[in-house]
Amino acid sequence: MATSSKTEASATETLNPSIEEIQPINGGESIEQVQQKAPEVVEEATAEKQEERVRESSNDKIQPLNILLTDGQDIGQKRKREDHPLWKTSLCSYYRSHSKSCSHGETCRYAHGEEELRPRPDNSWDPTSERAKKLMKSENGEKIDSLDAREDVLMATDAFSESSNPGLEKCFVHLPRKWSSDDLKSFLDEQARGYLNQPSRLQWLGILYKTAKKRKGMPIGFVSFESTEQMENAIEGLDGKSMGNKQIQIANVIPRSFEKKARSAMYLLQSTQQPTETFLSNEDLSISVSINGCEDGDKVDDDLVLDASLSRAKSVRDVVAPLAHMPYSDQLEHKKNSLMQSLKRLTRNARKACPDGVPLPEWILRSRDWGGLSCKLEGILESPIVNGYRNKCEFSVGYSLQGKPTVGFLLGNFREGVTAVEEPVDCPNVSRIACKFASIFQGFLQHSDLPIWNRFNNTGFWRQLTVSSAGFDKLQVGSIFITLALLVLIQQVREGRTPGQAVEVENLETSISEVLLMVQVCSVGFDDEIITREFERMAQALALGSTTSSCSLPLTALVVQDHRGISNAAPADAPLRPLSIPKAGIDPGPEALNNAVEPRINDYISNLRFCISPTAFFQVNTLAAEKLYSLAGDWAGLGPDTLLFDICCGTGTIGLTLARRVGMVVGIEMNASAVSDAHRNAEINGIKNCRFVCAKAEDVMKHLLEEYLNVPHKQDQAPHTSKSNGKDDANTGDKDTPVDNVLDLENCSNHEVDDAKSGSSCPSNGREEHEDSIKKSCISEDKNTPVQQYKDVVAIVDPPRVGLHPTVIKVLRTHPRLRRLVYISCNPESLVANAIELCTPSTDKTKKVNKNNRGWRSMSSAGLARHRAKSMPNSEPFQPIKAMAVDLFPHTPHCEMVMLLER
């Protein structure tokens, strides 16, 4: 397996000093001595100190090099060092704690004070710096950076005022987010009284206004006036007025000319269905806002510097590919360092959660060998393709900053008022095929009779375009890739570059043979006839675009998703309408729309074909995912006697690619389309030892473990084979199987925080029906099929970003026969939280969780996990054995991590 070994070696050297190198703290006692005395009390502080020491010590390590570089006057080398993306991105703790003196002087790689501090490659700041603290506060909604808010407002291009006369309306910026419209009105009324009470301004009329509306959760409100005089009085009295630590700013509200078209569409629709008022209020909604004088730059202060970096971060490239400015090897190092922090966090939190009187587990004691990491981080596997690797892109539909209907990426967070969408220009992770389809669709929207989606008032029709591409011929890719890799290597050697730098594999795009387009709309309130006509036109435009493009642009499936929700994240069961793709130049007529093929796409992993539905999860970087699954399989220690649980299995990718190495695979997945894909994929690839269960893992895991593992061992049983018949297959179990159907739903309902984050596509019409469906998915219909006993039970879990449900963690942790668990995570934070619960020792005296305690709302995920660990039934904890990262997302800070847990 290829790893960026060079990068890793140097990073490990500098960031992982052995414990001997760490100086004693706390009056000469070593960290260990202090910890053994009162671990809970001193742990956090010592860990931080330890990290500081590590940093200091890593600084020591590069010091001689720095001196050499300056003394040797190798200016090129020095510049190279200063160009390093991490140069001066952390504050020097030595400088801070030693009266602003540091023996490394200007060669110190850490910043001596806030002035020297540089933003990190992902545009974040050293968390201990003033800047980071300020930002953190604003993120928490307590304080908002003034210019940040201004920037956001400037980026709001959708409609969010309801005035019929924008000339007599103003936008108030920097209002408290939590204010309602009533708060804003009270404030304005109070201001009026205040002025009237001032003797020096007896002539003052007060702040009179017509309407005042506050945008929920945002720092802005709209105030309209009866007359220009009223408006000017308000500006005179309130613009610049202090509001907490901010000053109110009053912005112009400018009607957008480009809205006329949408307006006429609205009128058209208004005559067919909707009550007049709805659309009349909509038609004037589209405005953009500019702040009086904010471009003048008359307030050059610290905030402005901060704002400059924020605004830089808001180019589409910076939003979509924030690490793209770094060489690929530096991106890998950056990700590795941040994963190391997560592994340290796991150790610290598990130590903290370890119950009184229980000795620290071996792995925590051993963590000293790894500089505080909970286990060895074995490295990071590079992505085989660095550019254009995404096989799936979700493009938003909205207005650009120039007011043009655009298909691309949102420039920021809607909650902050950012709605501007920019074209996917210069985003190296997006394929040219995806960009091309976005541009064809954008061209179509400019002439559509239906309006684009407005995020502020949740009206409009066109919402999103998803481009999924696949169909690399593996042999072709293999040979192209080997040739290119060799060429790149030769080139790198010639140019003196290190391996691991960006590999352009442009030709790979030419081997894409399938493209599925999914267009998300909201059909509410629109006439069916108009919709059908627009779909016909859209299908023609997309088909024409694909055939007339200068580059190869296959279009093999087209489907519309109808979604009414507020955000574009549609539930898995949102209605889908497949459309047929007309032959270029031929008008197929409305009938043709109904003759569409099933919208599916075929991709290949480890020489298996995977048929994927539009809403099923599939990793966005297929070649890197292949590495990920094979690593997980290698670490799982599989054999013919292994029963493998593939938890959160999606279309069955992990289980099916490993099926031939195990006795039996049981996959659990809540998305019904993905489960039906998994069955089909087993069939396509002739795999018979897999069973896929459509349910939430938290609802069925306990029963499945019992079904397979609690039966008496029957030595003479024939090896189990199973059929994959396209249904929720439950082809195991016999009359003797003690399937326990007592549901553990009570437990689930204790964890609102997780439930709120996960949607279900499984039936849930009432508790009884739900319970019934869970029972069905766990009990065999064929009562005669014997349950095979397996010597070895392994679980590979690959949960969504929120991590595993606490019920699943509890079931896995407390089942004594599950000895090995491979955790694949795309979110280190949830991995840390779940691993705390899996790996912290428990006692007989478990604490009861207070169900009415709402304190968890303000807890970090690790804090919550520590809390839950206290109520874990007494059971043998897992130990983290090793971890490795796989980079599926070059140019972004994201990364997959695989961790092996054993007991």
Ligand SMILES: C[S@@+](CC[C@H](N)C(=O)[O-])C[C@H]1O[C@@H](n2cnc3c(N)ncnc32)[C@H](O)[C@@H]1O
């Ligand atoms: C990160 S994806 C992994 C999918 C699959 N392992 C793969 O690599 O293609 C997570 C999957 O978990 C599913 N999922 C989310 N919550 C779940 C739950 N509570 N129970 C079962 N599956 C769930 C999602 O639908 C999604 O398919």
